[in-house]
Amino acid sequence: MNFFRDNKNIIIISLITVIFVSTMIASTVGRPNAGIVSNTIGVVLRPFQSVGSYIINCFKYGADADKFATENTLLKQQLIVMTQKAADYDKLAAENEKLRSMLELAKTSTQYNLKAASVIASDTENWTSVIRLDKGLSDGIKKNDAVITETGLVGYVSEVGRTWSTVVTVIDASSSVGAIVDRIDEYCMVQGDVTLFDKGFCSINYLTTESAVSVGDIVTTSGVGGVYPEGIVVGKINEINSSPNGLSRDAVVEPSVDFSNLGEVFVIVK
Numbered sequence: 001m002n003f004f005r006d007n008k009n010i011i012i013i014s015l016i017t018v019i020f021v022s023t024m025i026a027s028t029v030g031r032p033n034a035g036i037v038s039n040t041i042g043v044v045l046r047p048f049q050s051v052g053s054y055i056i057n058c059f060k061y062g063a064d065a066d067k068f069a070t071e072n073t074l075l076k077q078q079l080i081v082m083t084q085k086a087a088d089y090d091k092l093a094a095e096n097e098k099l100r101s102m103l104e105l106a107k108t109s110t111q112y113n114l115k116a117a118s119v120i121a122s123d124t125e126n127w128t129s130v131i132r133l134d135k136g137l138s139d140g141i142k143k144n145d146a147v148i149t150e151t152g153l154v155g156y157v158s159e160v161g162r163t164w165s166t167v168v169t170v171i172d173a174s175s176s177v178g179a180i181v182d183r184i185d186e187y188c189m190v191q192g193d194v195t196l197f198d199k200g201f202c203s204i205n206y207l208t209t210e211s212a213v214s215v216g217d218i219v220t221t222s223g224v225g226g227v228y229p230e231g232i233v234v235g236k237i238n239e240i241n242s243s244p245n246g247l248s249r250d251a252v253v254e255p256s257v258d259f260s261n262l263g264e265v266f267v268i269v270k
Contacts, residue, residue, distance in 0.1 A: 114268060119264070127173035130166055130168050133267070134163070135164070141269060142269070146267070147167045147265050149265050152235065153177070154170070154265055177190040177234055178223070183214075184217070188219070189204065189205070190204055190234050204251040206248045209242075209246075213240065234255065238252045239251065
């Protein structure tokens with residue numbers, strides 16, 4: 001753009017000359033008796049006419065270049081804002097749906113005395129999966145109370161203070177849950193597994209080779225052990241493998257709760 005500004009007068013004069021000569025030749029070429037010389041000159045000047053049009057366009061739009069650049073920047077900023085708003089809307093919609101489900105659970109679960117709590121911290125290192133809640137003794141929560149969400153079992157309260165409590169989740173390596181495979185009424189033990197911890201899965205060990213357990217079966221709490229009430233969904237069978245000695249089978253359980261996205265939970269207060 002600096003070249004055009006610095007040589008503006010020369011370029012304009014050159015353009016006027018080219019346009020003037022082109023016009024004269026065009027009028028001559030249009031006549032029936034236009035000769036080969038006129039046609040030759042027209043062919044020679046055609047590239048100059050194209051260059052002239054290009055330079056005129058540069059002058060025409062070059063002055064608005066800064067304006068276009070500013071508008072382009074503003075449009076990009078608006079696009080970023082709109083994209084973020086869309087993401088925020090989807091997030092709020094998902095949270096709203098989750099809260100609706102939890103409210104519905106609180107209304108329908110009359111057999112439980114539920115206390116709502118928020119997750120304020122979590123620890124998922126060294127095969128440990130624990131969360132910290134903002135409710136404790138002053139809210140009626142006690143050690144060994146079960147913790148659930150609208151989708152299923154979270155774990156149990158392992159430690160409690162006046163205004164806080166710690167929960168060990170079902171994927172913790174030390175966790176074990178007395179359970180039952182609903183479809184076939186087969187009792188089992190769902191345990192935390194160090195080999196499955198990174199995936200957020202649990203395991204069922206020592207199933208007999210005659211067991212009818214299959215992939216997709218739903219596993220719920222059996223009520224055995226006194227910590228977890230009966231009938232809470234733990235997860236579903238994701239995979240079944242034979243043990244190395246071939247005498248039993250092991251199953252991989254995918255929990256019904258997403259432990260990477262826990263916000264609100266219910267504590268079943270006894």
